[in-house]
Amino acid sequence: MAKSFGYVKRDTPIHALNGMSKLLMVLLVSISVMMTYDTRFLIAVVLLSLIMFAMAKIKFSEIRVLFIFIAVFMVINALVIFLFSPNQGTMVYGSYHLLFHMVGPYSMSAEELFYILNVVLKYFAVLPLALIFIMTTDPSEFAASLNRVGVSYKIAYSVALTLRYIPDIQRDFKNISQSQQARGIDTSKKAKLWTRIKNMTTILMPLVFTSLDRIDVITNAMELRGFGKGKKRTWYKTRKLRNADYIMIVVSILAIMISISLYAINDGRFYNPFRKL
Structure with a gap:
């Protein structure tokens, strides 16, 4: 599951x-x-x-x-x-x-x-x-497909990162929510609806900072690997149209x-x- x-x-x-x-x-x-x-x-x-x-x-x-x-x-x-x-x-x-x-x-x-x-x-x-x-x-396979039809590999790779980032945001949201609940800020089903909505706003700021930190790490990693300097790139995962x-x-x-x-x-x-x- x-x-x-x-x-x-x-x-x-x-x-x-x-x-x-x-x-x-x-x-x-x-x-x-x-x-x-x-x-x-x-x-x-x-x-x-x-x-x-x-x-x-x-x-x-x-x-x-x-x-x-x-x-x-x-x-x-x-x-x-x-x-x-x-x-x-x-x-x-x-x-x-x-x-x-x-x-x-x-x-x-x-x-x-x-x-x-x-x-x-x-x-x-x-x-x-x-x-x-x-x-x-698969984000990597999709990026390779986009590149094959003429989309710049930089744009294709950005799309792949976006698709991969969706589960990370959800995981960060869950982790921050549990941390907030441990501090007494209830966002569980036990709290009233309006209380849950109000307490959910306290998660947004940590989530934004966590996202910015991850973006910074990814940017540095891509820069160290020389991403974007070449006109073309090879793909680990690619699939032909059937x-x-x-x-x-x-x-x-x-x-x-x-x-x-x-x-x-x-x-x-x-x-x-x-x-x-």
Whole structure:
């Protein structure tokens, strides 16, 4: 079981894919999802993401904390949409079907509920793909793939360091949190929510200083090894594109094409099932 969020080495078809093809998949599918509010397309992408999640053998325990954070964020986002624009769905779909009245100007319509559902689906369509990319891509192999397609090895190496740094930040956060709790600053589940949030802020400053120290160590190590002086470099880990990678790239391009075609079919970004009602 992984103790921190980051790359986890496993023998799965998703792990075997080239890092470059997975990055293109995340970028192209994310763009296609942002281009449309077609519920059918969003549901299809969500199902595809869940299938890939299962194929990658990512355990829920590995992403539980992040999942809770994302779920809370989505709930808050949905509430804010409704509070500040309770008639947004009506304006978008051009009709009004009342479900129930709440208080004052706040009434829940089928159109508003459908609009919020689409916003939530957008998150569920993109975020799992990003998690799959981070947790199934070896940073060194991904950097080598970026360099092969023409990206400067300096930039590629910076990306690799960023991916490797994510678990380190989590580990530092956990260590600092435990140290603070030993000093009587409770950030555990036993404390009240507001107390936990307030005490969490005391972790941020030590975490920043720890991160700066690590950056300084890495910078000195790279400078002593002469990093950046040559025009090219060799890579310890590199992987060629295989048939599965090309299939992934083609599917990602198809997602963009489908999203564009849906724009023409729906006469805009929004799929409107209320026209037939």
